[in-house]
Amino acid sequence: MVSYTSRYSNNILKSLLPWIISTLILIILPFIFTGGGSVTIMNQIGITIVMAMSYNMLLGQGGMLSFGHAVYMGLGGFIAVHIMNFVEDGLWLPLPLLPLVGGLVGLGMATIVGSFSTRKAGVVFAMISLGIGELLAASCIVITAFFGGEEGVSGDRTWAPPTFGIEFITQIEVYYLIAFWVLISIFLMYLFTQTPVGKMANAVRDNPERAEFVGYSMRWVRYVSFCGAGFFAGIAGALFAINFEILTEENLSMGMSFNILLATYIGGIGFFIGPVIGAVGFTLLQTVLGLQTDLWALYTGVIFILTVMYAPSGFTGIVTMHYVPWQLGKIHLLFKPYAKILVPALIFVAGLTSLIELTNHVRHHSQETSITLYWITFESNTIIPWIVLLAMTLGGFYVCRVFAKEVVDAWGEANYVEKG
Numbered sequence: 328m329v330s331y332t333s334r335y336s337n338n339i340l341k342s343l344l345p346w347i348i349s350t351l352i353l354i355i356l357p358f359i360f361t362g363g364g365s366v367t368i369m370n371q372i373g374i375t376i377v378m379a380m381s382y383n384m385l386l387g388q389g390g391m392l393s394f395g396h397a398v399y400m401g402l403g404g405f406i407a408v409h410i411m412n413f414v415e416d417g418l419w420l421p422l423p424l425l426p427l428v429g430g431l432v433g434l435g436m437a438t439i440v441g442s443f444s445t446r447k448a449g450v451v452f453a454m455i456s457l458g459i460g461e462l463l464a465a466s467c468i469v470i471t472a473f474f475g476g477e478e479g480v481s482g483d484r485t486w487a488p489p490t491f492g493i494e495f496i497t498q499i500e501v502y503y504l505i506a507f508w509v510l511i512s513i514f515l516m517y518l519f520t521q522t523p524v525g526k527m528a529n530a531v532r533d534n535p536e537r538a539e540f541v542g543y544s545m546r547w548v549r550y551v552s553f554c555g556a557g558f559f560a561g562i563a564g565a566l567f568a569i570n571f572e573i574l575t576e577e578n579l580s581m582g583m584s585f586n587i588l589l590a591t592y593i594g595g596i597g598f599f600i601g602p603v604i605g606a607v608g609f610t611l612l613q614t615v616l617g618l619q620t621d622l623w624a625l626y627t628g629v630i631f632i633l634t635v636m637y638a639p640s641g642f643t644g645i646v647t648m649h650y651v652p653w654q655l656g657k658i659h660l661l662f663k664p665y666a667k668i669l670v671p672a673l674i675f676v677a678g679l680t681s682l683i684e685l686t687n688h689v690r691h692h693s694q695e696t697s698i699t700l701y702w703i704t705f706e707s708n709t710i711i712p713w714i715v716l717l718a719m720t721l722g723g724f725y726v727c728r729v730f731a732k733e734v735v736d737a738w739g740e741a742n743y744v745e746k747g
Contacts, residue, residue, distance in 0.1 A: 346510070346514065349510065349513075350510060353506040353509070353510065354506075356369060357369070357499055357502060366498045366499055366502050367498055367570075368610065368611075368614050368615070369502060370498065370501060370502050370505050370570045371570070371610050371614065372606060372607055372610045372611075373502075373505040373506060373508075373509045373566070374505065374563050374566045374567050374570065375563075375587075375590060375606040375609065375610050376509055376513070376602065376603050376606040376607070377508070377509055377512045377513075377559055377560075377562055377563040377566065378396075378400055378559075378560060378563040378587050378606070379587055379590045379591045379594065379602035379603070379605055379606040379609075380512065380513060380516050380559065380602045380603070380606075381396070381399075381512075381516070381555075381556045381557075381558075381559035381560045381562075381563065382396050382556065382560075382587045382588065382591045382602065383591050383596060383597075383599075383601065383602045384516065384519070384528075384552050384555055384556040384559070385552065385553065385556045386588075386591060386592075386596050387591070387596035387597045387598070387601070387602075388520065388525065388528045388529055388532065388552060388597070389448075389528045389531065389532055389548070389549055389552040389553070390448055390531065390532030390533070391445070391448055391452050391549060391552070391553065392449075392452065392453045392456075393452070393453065393456040393584065394453055394456050394457040394460060394581060394584050394585070394588075395456040395457055395458075395459045395460025395461075395463075395581065395584055396456070396460075396556070396560060396584050396587055396588075397460065397560075397578065397579055397580065397581070397583035397584040397587065398436065398440075398459055398460050398463045398579055398584075399433035399436055399437055399556070399557040399560035399561050399564070400433070400560040400561065400563050400564035400567070400578065400583070401463070401564055401574065401578040401579035401583070402432050402433060402436050402463070402561065402564065402579075403428075403429030403430065403432045403433040403560065403561030403562065403563070403564030403565050403568075404429065404564030404565060404567045404568040404574045404578055405473065405474065405480060405564075405568075405574050405578075406428065406429060406432045406565075407425050407426075407428065407429045407482075407564065407565035407568035407569065407574075408480045408481065408482040408568045408572070408573070408574050409473075409480065409482070410425060410428060410482075411425075411482030411483060411484060411486065411487070411568070411572070412482050412483075414486050414487050414488075415482075415483060415486040419488060420487065420488075421487060421488055421490045422484055422487035422490060422495050422504065422569065423490055423504055423507070425487075425565050425568075425569060426508050426562045426565040426566055426569070427562070427565075428565065429561040429562055429563075429564050429565025429566075429568070430558045430559065430561040430562040430565070431558070431561065432561050432564075433557040433558050433559070433560045433561020433562070433564065434554055434557050434558040434561060436557060436561075437553055437554045437556065437557020437558065437560075438554055438557075440455075440459055440553075440557075441549075441550045441553040441554055441557070442550070443455075444456065444459070444553070445546055445549040445550045445553050446546055448535070448549065457581070460579070460580075460581050460584060461581065463579050464576060464579050464580050464581065467575075467576035467579060468576070474576065474579075475574075475575070477575075477576065478575070479573055479574050479575030479576065480573070480574050481572055481573040481574075482568065482572055482573075483572060484501075484569050484572060495569075501569060501570055504569065505566050505569070505570065508562060508566055512559050512562055513603075515559075516555075516559060516599075517599065519555055520599060524548055524551050524552070525552075527541075527543045527548050528548055528549075528552045530543075531543070531545045531548045531549060564578070586609070586613075589605075589609060589627060589631050590602065590605040590606050590608070590609035590610075591605050591606075592605070592631065592634060592635070592641060593605045593608060593609060593630060593631060593634050593641055593642065594606065594608065594609075594641050594642060594643055595640050595641025595642060595643030595644045596640075596641065597640065598640070598641070598643040598644065598647070600643060601641050601642075601643040601644075604641075604642055604643055605641065605642070608642070609627070612626065612627050612630075613627075620684060621687070622683065622684065622687060625683070626680070649661070651741075651742050652741035652742055655741070655742070655744065657740070657741040657742075657743075658741065660737050660740055660741045661734075661737055661738065661741055663737075664730065664733045664734040664736075664737040664738075665734065667730045667733065667734075668727055668730040668731065668733075668734055671722075671723045671724075671726035671727045671730065672723065672727050673723075674719050674722065674723035674726075675719070675720055675722075675723025675724045675727060676723075677701055677719060677723075678716050678717070678718075678719030678720035678721075678722075678723055679720045681700045681701065681705075681716045681719075682713075682716045682717065682720060684698070684700055685698060685700070685705065685707060685712060685713070685716065688707055689707055695707070696708045
């Protein structure tokens, strides 16, 4: 009996440990990153995480490619902004409960759209989602009383009644509110994956006919997943409204849906933690890299293409690929080949991106004769930088090709399982 109780307690502790660690990380992050704008970026990362996780319920778990998932985030956000204005006029609603209202709005819209869009998957579902997204985006121009036209709708979160004395005036207070809802949302989405419907969503994605034979309706499994995704997208929209206090047509646009698709795919669809990694990476590209260069979208697109071509499981898939060599005790065989190819790969990337930036500088900033790339200042009106950067690009690429065979051979040896 004691042994059983001990094992049961250990299992509970192992189950709770990731959530405890995640909570502690979210608590201490603002004390680690104290620079200007860090809290704002972390707030945006949290919102993107919830949105990407909700999208993964569609694509990663249910196999439903959507081009209009931003609709549910946008509607939840617009309703949240209007409720802020109602609170200013006398409505009583604590700010921490506003994301729940946004989630219910997203759920309501998903209930309606999903009733006819989830009958089919694949191209049919994708085209319907695209049409719904364009329809709502066009409505922003027509229904100006609700969507505010081109200027959008704004609100003021500080009019909400204080919660335990907190008025959510500062960004750090908003950060902890977003962090709370990020943890709650991820936990609820994890619980969904453990339900029979959540597990059958993977079966419907891979083989809908066999799921039907087991006794599950593939349409209803898709419908439940779709509604759940809409609910959490609405939560993300309300968090966006709380953080930025304004919603525009852009929040409903196809561009926003594509951004979430990029973040989810780059992180790794089908992996529960994949969208988290993708959301962090994509937001950093959009914010931090966006402050350094106007071409951040170009680099993001290149990363997405390379991910689709060579790593369809995303960055999370790349990491999990190394689990077998780790289990076999052969992971050390990859250290030397990886170290050899890393340096020329970095030289190749630095040279290629510098050439792109130099070309962009000459075309659009011809009046400036100098440009700083990777902390080095180049004179753009001379030929020397072009020769150096071209040599770095070609040389780095050639050395990578030379060492690539060694990496492939080491990978095969690290994954080789001896028979008997």
